[in-house]
Amino acid sequence: MTKPQSQLDPPTQGAHSYDDFTRLREVVVGRADHYTAHHADSSWRLFYYENVAPHLPDGNRQLTIPQQIVDELIEDVTGFADALAGCGVRVLRPSAPGKDVQVSSPWWSSGATPPLNVRDNTVILGTTIVETAPHIRGRVFENDHLKPHFNRYFEQGSNWLAMPRPALAAHSLDTAYFDRHGVDVTAAMAGEDALPIDGLGLEMIFDGAQCVRLGRDVLVNVANHNHELAFQWLARTFPQLRWHRLPGIADNHVDSIVVPLRPGLMLLRDPSYLELLPEAMRGWEAIYPPPSSVPEQDYDEFGFVVPTASRYIDINVLSIDENTVVVNSLYPELIKVLEQRRFTVVPVRHRHRRLFGGGHHCFTLDTVRDGGPEDYLAA
DSSP states (O other): OOOOGGGOOOOSSOOBBOBSSSOEEEEEEOOOTTOOEEEOOHHHHHHTHHHHGGGOOTTOOEEEOOHHHHHHHHHHHHHHHHHHHHTTOEEEOOOOOOSSOEEEOSSOEEEOOOSOOTTSSEEEEBTEEEEOBOSSGGGTTGGGGGHHHHHHHHHTTOEEEEOOOOOOOTTOSOOHHHHHTTOOOHHHHTTOOSOOOTTOOSOOOBOGGGEEEEBTEEEEEOOSHHHHHHHHHHHHHOTTSEEEEEOOSSSSOOTTTEEEEETTEEEESOGGGGGGSOGGGTTSEEEOOOOOOSOOOOOGGGOOOOOOSOTTGGGOOEEEETTEEEEETTOHHHHHHHHHTTOEEEEEOOTTTTTSSOOTTTTEEEEEESOOSOBTTOO
């Protein structure tokens, strides 16, 4: 019989995670309870702009998600947690979110986002828990659902830091990435629903999923000035690590573009990204994901449903160790490619993979892995 969350034994050690591929020991798997709507304020619309722009009607700020889809998502996430436990991984869960929770500051108000994509608001750097600075207003308090675990890790000896909390007031988000690519995002920012702070300017705003951790090296996607401020904060706060600036290879997250599977081998969306990686990684062998034969799910019966995640989201795999990887069971072509490379694949179903902004890597925060500060990018 599974223990209730409140009765789980405490973690056996403090947080210890330097990479995304050595043996996974402890992991937080997110929760999707009450994820029945997206609050599509300007911060949300800009963050998901590439995926949601063609689908958003003007002025619609509350996008309802049918309960059947939420129930199926919860079923799939539960199956994912059970699969990890079956592989010998200790699985932790956030506290359960409430229904229709509203959050606010003096500058804005928003519906709260449930703690599903727990990769985004935290990054584990060695033995330090780092809470990052959310892009989306509705996610500012999301990490509170993880703090029972963070408290226990701290008691076990982990360090625990937080980036400066962004005000996310009007005009604090940088559109430079879109400007460089000739993308007009004025529609996303129209009807700005936050108040300004005089003299604030662009803030430090950043998600953990913009980092690729490789032992003593960390690759950081920097697409605008919000991210550049966070990169500088990280580099100053952790001078013992080597920091590599990725030149805006995406507008934010990179874990559906480049995924290290083990030293010298990575899953890469396509060859055009090679030249954007650090020189030492360009010699790594790359597996390019094959086209999928599984068609996009038809949501016509549900009416208006908005895809938030990239169409490449199934690249968002989670490694249990250097030879074992969790892959969406609905992507048999990638499973076959990885098995041909002698990986043990753990297929786990994720039906609504484009509707909730993340895949299996996004749904997790790997708090304990065996690896240390190895030099994987040595010449």
